[in-house]
Amino acid sequence: MFTGIITHIGTVDRIEKAGDTRMTVSAGFDMEDVAIGASIACSGCCLTVVEKGRDWFAADVSAETLSKTNLSSWKDGTRINLERALKVGDELGGHIVSGHVDGLAEIVSITPEGDSHRLTLRPAPELAAFVAQKGSVALDGISLTVNEVSAEFFGVNIIEHTWKETTLGDRRPGDQLNMEVDMLARYVARLIDVREIRNDRNG
Structure with missing residues (x-):
């Protein structure tokens, strides 16, 4: 779950198309305490971290997600809004957002x-x-x-x-x-x- 309060702007570094589309994103924040399998909202779309480095992560995007979102228009250099998933006790500053784009x-x-x-x-x-x-x-x-x-x-x-x-x-x-x-x-x-x-x- 998310709040819709954007904390960072990331940049799409690389898009690889083989089966699911893999997107690598420069996060702009320290990824040390972000676990593999964690969720990050990327311009409103909840994506799962499948690989990461010090300040970047990669996520796989299905054909279904590409068909229902604007992720299909992203390219190298596209800037995207990022929000990490809520933790218990976090301030709810916006409204409850699921990360499931309609x-x-x-x-x-x-x-x-x-x-x-x-x-x-x-x-x-x-x-x-x-x-x-x-x-x-x-x-x-x-x-x-x-x-x-x-x-x-x-x-x-x-x-x-x-x-x-x-x-x-x-x-x-x-x-x-x-x-x-x-x-x-x-x-x-x-x-x-x-x-x-x-x-x-x-x-």
């Missing part, structure tokens, strides 16, 4: 507002119903509050600190961000589906 959201526009930036995004159609005003969403692993919602779009406000300390400052309109909907919204939707199925059966 799909993609396209940046439609980026508008400066004082020291902040307003992003308008178009989520994949199947994810739109999970986005609520003042609710939470994780974009490229960053915990954000939804400011406004319409039928096809939603908006978030990015403060200067987040803009500078994550990869959002690298992004442009047309870019696709990894999107994870709020866990509570996912379970509420599932509960509604189950009730509707039962009502139909009891007809």
